[in-house]
Amino acid sequence: MARVVVDVMLKPEILDPQGRAVQGALGRLGLDGVTDVRQGKHFVIDIDGDLEGERHDLMHRLADELLSNPVIESYEMRVLADGEEAS
Amino acid sequence: MARVVVDVMLKPEILDPQGRAVQGALGRLGLDGVTDVRQGKHFVIDIDGDLEGERHDLMHRLADELLSNPVIESYEMRVLADGEEAS
Amino acid sequence: MTRIGVVTFPGSLDDRDAARAVRLAGGEPVALWHGDDDLHGVDAVVLPGGFSYGDYLRCGAIARFAPVMSTLVDAARGGLPVLGICNGFQILCETHLLPGALTRNDSLHFICRDQRLRIESTDSAWTADYQVGDEIVIPLKNGEGGFVADESTLDALEGEGRVVARYLEVNPNGSRRDIAGIRNERGNVVGLMPHPEHAVELLTGPSADGLPFFTSILRSLVGAA
Amino acid sequence: MTDTVAHAQGSPEQTQPFSELGLKPDEYERIREILDRRPTSAELAMYSVMWSEHCSYKSSKVHLRQFGDKKPETDVLLVGIGENAGVVDIGDGWAVTFKVESHNHPSYVEPYQGAATGVGGIVRDILSMGARPVAVMDPLRFGPLDAADTRRVLPGVVAGIGGYGNCLGLPNIGGEVVFDESYLGNPLVNALCIGAMRHEDIHLASAKGVGNLVVLYGARTGGDGIGGVSVLASETFSEGGPTKRPSVQVGDPFMEKLLIEATLEVLQAGLVEGIQDLGGAGISCATSELASNGEGGMHVWLDRVPLRDASLSPEEILMSESQERMCAIVTPANLDAFLVLCRKWDVEAVVMGEVNASGRLTVDWHGERIVDVPPRTVAHEGPVYERPYARPDWQDALQADGPDDLPRPTSPADLRATLLAMVAAPNLASKSWVTSQYDRYVLGNTVLAQPEDSGMVRIDEVTGRGVAVSTDCNGRFAKLDPYEGARLALAESYRNVAATGAVPLAVTNCLNFGSPEDPSVMWQFAEATRGLADGCLELGIPVTGGNVSFYNQTGGNAILPTPVVGVLGVIDDVDRRTPMAWGPDGELIYVLGDTRDEFAGSEWAHHVHGHLGGRPPALDLARERLLAEVLVAGSRDGMLTAAHDVSDGGVAQTVVEMALRAGVGARCWVPDGLTPFSFLFSESASRAVVVVARSEELRFTEMCQARGLPAHRVGVVDSGLGADAGFAPGTQVLQVGDLFTVSLDELRQAHEGTIPAALSA
Ligand SMILES: Nc1ncnc2c1ncn2[C@@H]1O[C@H](COP(=O)(O)OP(=O)(O)O)[C@@H](O)[C@H]1O
């Protein structure tokens, strides 16, 4: 079994209203000095069998085209070793 | 400067319709054997100065109460070393 | 009679309304199914509003891969007129038939309001019955309607007259340069965030200002035939 | 080890956790008597959840009977109380079903999901009658607008209702947003759904036909809301944060949308013998009710239920309240066609059981019998309590403490300031911050939506036949006098429907109260129920169904008694609806009905003085009926340009709302015999403001006179007053006699600013 983690973030040049709202709230709740907050998506995907070769490429392509929209977002993908924590 | 990464996920016992929708789509697009997908939020927070002591505790509390909804979600928080990548 | 296809995806909501608008304009609506890759010989297609596949991942992200879409994308590249409304616009951006993307409203709320727009381009299959500068009021209802694209794309859209409609008075969702709708180079593909199909009868809409989108396509198709 | 029936027979002395499941010792004893043995743990789960307050109505049943006993003569009721929702004949072969339900406690725990699943649940109730859901409404109540917890609860509730309803494609056409201290910690989230069908498409929840199959379809069953029904509905919140509450159900509106489409297709194709939604008590409820209403027997293979979480025990599966599931009775011959349509919509479906004539509901788990009960005893023969009730000792003092001594504004400047303060009061301020998050256009049949008096949808696109629905309740009136308060709520809702030109036909209700174990609360409940039943009889419109929500209290403090009343009316052609915005210059403004000096429970006493005491406004339902007849006749004969009911905030509020909606000003004057203050702010019942074209004036006033309805001319629509009053030419203003003038811009700012200002921080 493989566990894949994909983080999808808006590209830096795209305005992130959710991140901005969080930044404002953090400040109001007493956390000073927050200079930037970006909010993205975090996917944890469990797959039977190994994720190698073609399947690995396919997963990359799907992270790029399905899980993220390359026009506005970028992604990072990690395949976790067995038993490694997902965060 | 500190960079904090918080991942917020629905608790395992809570239905994740978003994850289910992604799971369905991954299967239709040819990725076999996906047994589970969970979709959560990924925050990247930049803070001036160090995040230690009380500030660190405050950040934890805000991750628990603001960034996540403890009724249905759990979070994991990491403080990145200078220069470490955010993913 | 001119046959206009209306695609139903799982989670489409305004498909019946789009069909009604086609009918009121004098066309024949044809129901198209997401899982069927045959366009059944329609003369044009409307991608209606809604929450295709729940829009849980990203609006339009999953619908883009429906069987009907691969046929539709080819046909649109070949000149078939396509109007994407709201979720339909999002799908058109996801398929890259139109540039840019639609992001979360800057208010972070879903918003439903009667929105004033200015028609900026009549050089499209769907806006020929307007005059440039016409001001219309039609419903807007979305949670992710903020149009974004990089500066050069925005400049190109404006420079080439491909902005079809712009928000007036209020920019309801943070769209760059108040853009409410755009078209492709050829003018056959139009994406629009507000809902002209909900402004075709005075009884149920804020106006009947949306009807010309549907009469435009009927006229341009008859003209072309 | 599985606790089988055989095992239960052999171990009569085994102790069981019945009280943890909310059963009283005598209730547990009754189960043992019914079964003539101890229940298995699965049976115990079923009984406990089905005999909870929420499912069995054990405290309210004896009072709710009045809705049947006092039912007026009516020929519009196609399906009455007792089914998932009542069904009303609206003519031309059309039937409409509507019902309101509460999701109060879950919405306090998790506002977004609680409210969302509240919408989901009521929509499935409507769907299970065979109707296409066509609209939703949401009567809401929160603590004070400026309270911190309101800022947590309200935005979440609104986002949840919008998030679910918008994604389902149901227009939200109305509701209420009310603020009061008593709802802090006990918000009320009621959700109403309206559905339409042809007469022949009405379906009932009954398992008819021996050999027919029980099909479970929709979402997979998970661990959500296990015990939610009994725990959430039968325990009062104690102090402490929401984190200690039981787990939360998450809604999947996309799945519900698929469920709606699939259900409508299988119904349309004639593949369904009986149908039931899965709501509170999940499979326990659906199977026992279907069996009890049908041949009386059913067998279920519980291990066939598709699970989201493989570790669930059979007891948990029986109790799970996972959302977005339905249950249908299908003949073996139709099964394949049924499954094909489910597959078309990507909806999972399994045969979970079979109808038989055994008179028993039996459930097997991997070949072992874990339930064997008479289904009626689970579904319909639960405990019934005659809870003690008594008029609280503080009631007399409350009624004696009238508002007469409260200082009133008299100078023009004070009256003007009071008007601006009132239109900005949280309860009277514009609710568009809320309603703009709801799609009111989808389906293309919305004729009227917020802020109109009623929501109105077209049902028949060819003839224009449609329905109007309003929900109302002033809990302060109900606190002062629960009997009168319930009648006033009914009257207000009835009036709102008539104001749009629709003929009121039928009633639904959601009775939100504190703990039934408190005799004072029980008295409020008994009085309100009696008042509503009497009122419906007097107005000649039947109660078709509703819902009871008890235990809305924190510690010893109950909410204001809040019997929310929904009235449904029919209009033969929606094209003749009467809107609230008035028309062009020169049209005449009338107040219909009598204005008395009535301020007990009023918004003025509440907002300006924080006062509650006295007796609520007098109510004469014969007059209310007459007013409605005039409003409907005025619409039918084209005499009325606009109409708007008078309630909270009085005539001033009504006139301001009409002016703002139109964007056109007016000149008003105070009729003889009234002080300006009473004229502007009194909340006397059975009144409306109407606007009449000059050409219709004579015909209209003669009609009112002939029927005996007082009609007072109090103003004229006038867009040209600004310049004379010292404003820039073209400015729209409201002029009140020679007392004061105020621009619509200033009024609008006051009216629209309050809620965004409070919630945007
Ligand atoms: N306040 C009420 N007034 C009239 N009927 C009511 C009231 N409360 C509940 N009922 C009726 O009792 C029946 C059972 O209610 P309920 O258990 O809430 O139905 P369901 O389980 O279908 O949601 C329904 O027919 C409902 O309309």
Ligand SMILES: [Mg+2]
């Ligand atoms: Mg039901």
